[in-house]
Amino acid sequence: xxxxxxxxxxxxxxxxxxxxxxxxxxxxxxxxxxxxxxxxxxxxxxxxxxxxxxxxxxxxxxxxxxxxxxxxxxxxxxxxxxxxxxxxxxxxxxxxxxxxxxxxxxxxxxxxxxxxxxxxxxxxxxxxxxxxxxxxxxxxxxxxxxxxxxxxxxxxxxxxxxxxxxxxxxxxxxxxxxxxxxxxxxxxxxxxxxxxxxxxxxxxxxxxxxxxxxxxxxxxxxxxxxxxxxxxxxxxxxxxxxxxxxxxxxxxxxxxxxxxxxxxxxxxxxxxxxxxxxxxxxxxxxxxxxxxxxxxxxxxxxxxxxxxxxxxxxxx
Amino acid sequence: xxxxxxxxxxxxxxxxxxxxxxxxxxxxxxxxxxxxxxxxxxxxxxxxxxxxxxxxxxxxxxxxxxxxxxxxxxxxxxxxxxxxxxxxxxxxxxxxxxxxxxxxxxxxxxxxxxxxxxxxxxxxxxxxxxxxxxxxxxxxxxxxxxxxxxxxxxxxxxxxxxxxxxxxxxxxxxxxxxxxxxxxxxxxxxxxxxxxxxxxxxxxxxxxxxxxxxxxxxxxxxxxxxxxxxxxxxxxxxxxxxxxxxxxxxxxxxxxxxxxxxxxxxxxxxxxxxxxxxxxxxxxxxxxxxxxxxxxxxxxxxxxxxxxxxxxxxxxxxxxxxxxxxxxxxx
Numbered sequence: 001x002x003x004x005x006x007x008x009x010x011x012x013x014x015x016x017x018x019x020x021x022x023x024x025x026x027x028x029x030x031x032x033x034x035x036x037x038x039x040x041x042x043x044x045x046x047x048x049x050x051x052x053x054x055x056x057x058x059x060x061x062x063x064x065x066x067x068x069x070x071x072x073x074x075x076x077x078x079x080x081x082x083x084x085x086x087x088x089x090x091x092x093x094x095x096x097x098x099x100x101x102x103x104x105x106x107x108x109x110x111x112x113x114x115x116x117x118x119x120x121x122x123x124x125x126x127x128x129x130x131x132x133x134x135x136x137x138x139x140x141x142x143x144x145x146x147x148x149x150x151x152x153x154x155x156x157x158x159x160x161x162x163x164x165x166x167x168x169x170x171x172x173x174x175x176x177x178x179x180x181x182x183x184x185x186x187x188x189x190x191x192x193x194x195x196x197x198x199x200x201x202x203x204x205x206x207x208x209x210x211x212x213x214x215x216x217x218x219x220x221x222x223x224x225x226x227x228x229x230x231x232x233x234x235x236x237x238x239x240x241x242x243x244x245x246x247x248x249x250x251x252x253x254x255x256x257x258x259x260x261x262x263x264x265x266x267x268x269x270x271x272x273x274x275x276x277x278x279x280x281x282x283x284x285x286x287x288x289x290x291x292x293x294x295x296x297x298x299x300x301x302x303x304x305x306x307x308x309x310x311x312x313x314x315x316x
Numbered sequence: 317x318x319x320x321x322x323x324x325x326x327x328x329x330x331x332x333x334x335x336x337x338x339x340x341x342x343x344x345x346x347x348x349x350x351x352x353x354x355x356x357x358x359x360x361x362x363x364x365x366x367x368x369x370x371x372x373x374x375x376x377x378x379x380x381x382x383x384x385x386x387x388x389x390x391x392x393x394x395x396x397x398x399x400x401x402x403x404x405x406x407x408x409x410x411x412x413x414x415x416x417x418x419x420x421x422x423x424x425x426x427x428x429x430x431x432x433x434x435x436x437x438x439x440x441x442x443x444x445x446x447x448x449x450x451x452x453x454x455x456x457x458x459x460x461x462x463x464x465x466x467x468x469x470x471x472x473x474x475x476x477x478x479x480x481x482x483x484x485x486x487x488x489x490x491x492x493x494x495x496x497x498x499x500x501x502x503x504x505x506x507x508x509x510x511x512x513x514x515x516x517x518x519x520x521x522x523x524x525x526x527x528x529x530x531x532x533x534x535x536x537x538x539x540x541x542x543x544x545x546x547x548x549x550x551x552x553x554x555x556x557x558x559x560x561x562x563x564x565x566x567x568x569x570x571x572x573x574x575x576x577x578x579x580x581x582x583x584x585x586x587x588x589x590x591x592x593x594x595x596x597x598x599x600x601x602x603x604x605x606x607x608x609x610x611x612x613x614x615x616x617x618x619x620x621x622x623x624x625x626x627x628x629x630x631x632x633x634x635x636x637x638x639x640x641x642x643x644x645x646x647x
Contacts, residue, residue, distance in 0.1 A: 213398070213400065215396050215397075215398055215400035216400050216402060216403075218367055218394075218396065218400065219394075219396060219400035219401075219402070219461075220402075220413070220417075221367070221386070221387065222365065222367070222387045222393060222394045222414075222462075223387075223388075223413050223414030223417055223461070223465075224386065224387065224388035224414050224417045224418060224465070225413075225414075225417045226417075229417050233413070233416070233417075234402060237404045238403070238404055
């Protein structure tokens with residue numbers, strides 16, 4: 001039956017070709033214009049994103065020795081990354097490094113989420129005047145007026161063995177000897193991460209909350225919801241897009257970090273970023289590239305998992 | 317349940333939004349709070365519903381003064397002007413929201429929500445999100461959500477103002493039907509006198525935080541208490557008599573030409589608007605003290621066709637003596 005119908009359809013379509021031609025040129029012109037409009041952004045994207053990424057990917061398959069990197073195809077770099085990982089009894093270096101980084105990531109995420117949500121909630125729902133809201137936001141950005149490294153270093157006199165915190169606690173008679181774990185420990189690393197990254201949680205969550213219609217809160221109250229019920233059943237679901245965006249910021253920043261872990265961990269704590277940095281300084285660029293590609297994959301998986309929980313494109 | 321307001325007052329800083337009003341709405345009545353924007357009607361409604369603190373006076377619902385009670389404790393439910401449906405919940409869960417807050421099991425609250433959606437003919441769209449509904453449909457869902465807990469008093473804040481005129485009339489009928497069916501007290505805020513007339517047993521005309529008149533619609537129209545009421549509900553001429561008192565005369569009780577009677581004044585025709593069943597004729601007459609007064613006469617279309625008027629023409633204009641209603645001096 002299709003055999004018979006097909007030629008008929010073709011002959012029918014033929015006369016319609018002529019008027020369609022002018023239409024297609026018009027569409028084509030529109031398309032050309034659209035491409036022209038996206039060209040600048042596409043160019044920036046290409047030069048600063050696609051090209052470096054492609055180079056990293058290419059270099060990760062190159063060989064290297066102590067003196068040079070050799071443009072030849074090998075998967076040895078990836079084999080090195082996962083060396084010993086098939087041994088189930090004892091976790092390999094890579095897995096242990098990732099677990100350590102993931103631990104920091106999870107702790108930082110939890111802390112920034114709680115603090116960020118609370119601050120955003122306060123500013124969005126309890127501060128009535130727009131001017132005051134803006135002022136409070138500026139206060140949140142004050143830590144960013146100095147460089148990342150200086151902000152971290154400024155923790156040292158505070159947390160050190162004879163630092164301000166230990167000193168004060170001892171003088172108050174609360175402790176007999178200084179607390180050792182304040183600086184160069186997991187605690188100080190997480191503290192610095194939270195300090196650096198909370199604002200990336202506050203801003204998107206506030207943005208989501210600011211768009212919540214206040215009459216919805218009244219409607220919840222009218223429906224007999226308590227404050228906590230309103231928070232959980234109305235505010236949190238509607239702030240989800242902001243929570244997701246903030247989480248992506250924090251997770252990607254912490255996963256790729258090496259400076260904070262280095263400075264605040266006293267160069268004693270391993271992280272994926274740190275491994276890459278060490279390999280880079282040893283000029284083992286292909287190995288560093290392979291590690292970077294693996295890290296990129298891991299972070300992308302995490303982001304995919306997060307966007308699974310919430311459809312960002314739908315929410316924006 | 318009866319709703320009573322006693323010297324109810326709301327102040328914001330130095331401005332008084334609601335100025336010591338007294339009102340009694342009997343159980344099962346359809347009451348409309350009518351007035352221009354800023355007259356305090358919405359604030360009054362929000363105080364009844366527990367969404368606004370009271371600066372002075374009392375709200376009494378049923379046997380007791382409600383004080384700081386939550387809406388659920390008062391037995392009131394509010395339908396918001398913008399409907400305030402939760403955008404992340406579908407219709408069924410929106411309606412079931414208050415049941416969920418009360419800790420009802422999932423199956424039970426879903427069944428109740430569906431029954432309520434059925435009452436407003438929305439059961440077939442129970443799975444839709446509010447954004448996928450038209451204005452009229454959203455309103456039905458909001459109505460179902462307000463009614464699902466079985467409130468004793470339903471508060472409606474300009475429920476029809478967001479709808480197109482055709483839908484507004486249809487929803488109006490439906491609101492009236494629901495109210496009669498459920499037999500609960502409705503308090504409805506509106507700025508449309510037509511809506512108030514069509515719906516209510518009790519029209520409360522408010523102005524500047526005070527009640528100008530609270531009566532059944534017929535009394536409000538037949539015997540407006542003040543010039544403000546007469547002007548706001550429309551269809552009246554406010555005429556200042558030589559003894560400085562004011563009377564309201566319904567536009568359809570104005571008499572022209574030979575029927576105008578002995579008290580007639582000469583009036584110039586300034587506008588003629590054909591309305592189908594009647595014709596609106598605008599006049600300008602000289603009032604006491606030489607000021608020009610605008611008057612309107614509503615003439616039956618057949619009577620007008622028999623004796624048409626031309627713009628600029630001057631005719632004697634008067635009214636039936638018993639049609640003049642004396643207004644109280646308060647502006």
